[in-house]
Amino acid sequence: MSVTIMESELEPDFLQLPPPPLELLAESASGNQVFQGVIDTLKQRIRRGEWLPGERLPSISRLAKTLEVSTGSVREALRSLQSIGLVKIEHGRGVFVTGWRPTTDMASHFQNVNTGMIVALAETRRILEPELAALAAERGTDAELTEIQALAKDMEDKALQGIDFVVPDVQFHQQIAHAARNPIMFRMMESINELFLESRQLTSLEPGMTARAVRYHLLIAEALRDRNAAQARLLMLAHMNDTLSSLLAVEARGD
Helix, strand or coil: CCCCCCHHHCCCCCCCCCCCCHHHHCCCHHHHHHHHHHHHHHHHHHHCCCCCCCCECCCHHHHHHHHCCCHHHHHHHHHHHHHCCCEEEECCCEEEECCCCCCCCHHHHCCCCCHHHHHHHHHHHHHHHHHHHHHHHHHCCHHHHHHHHHHHHHHHHHHHCCCCCHHHHHHHHHHHHHHCCCHHHHHHHHHCHHHHHHHHHHHCCCCCHHHHHHHHHHHHHHHHHCCCHHHHHHHHHHHHHHHHHHHHHHHHHCC
């Protein structure tokens, strides 16, 4: 059964979300740090030109040995880098660098991506993403909306298993932007993908953030499936408000 949210309910406790499962509260901070460290290291090495566009990266096992991490951490990091268009994974052939796109990569214009910049990103997303969600409900194909729902479920499954869910998380928002059928707004969202990864690193520090994000994605996917544009807009706005609040809390603590 669909849940309907009125605009007047978008106050601090707007969604009245149910208590998160205990499994989602038992997140591994050390695991997230290793995963993010692998992403950062690979990005830096590509930026330095160690691997050029079109060049194949070393095997996952070799990268894992070099970085002294598990192959699972490397595999998930590469999937994350593929989600932001930095590498391309070709099954049976390997992982290839696609190269940085300075005209569309917002992060490349800033030398120091600090917490203040991430807060600015959250403010931008709060403006863009609710409208994208509403447009996706109206314009997305049935197949696209089914894929969005599958990504929300995949995110929930990975969170329950304690696996980093950055790939379905990023793809969830990308797929909504694509389904909205607005090429300008899609390009704008595409340009902030790397900053989005930085944002996730900070919001993951907030207790309960994972459980709430999972719940929002499931509810948004349901509204999209029902083609309820108003509901999708309000839920996405609530999700973006929650993200911004978490980032402001992190900034206030000086984490």
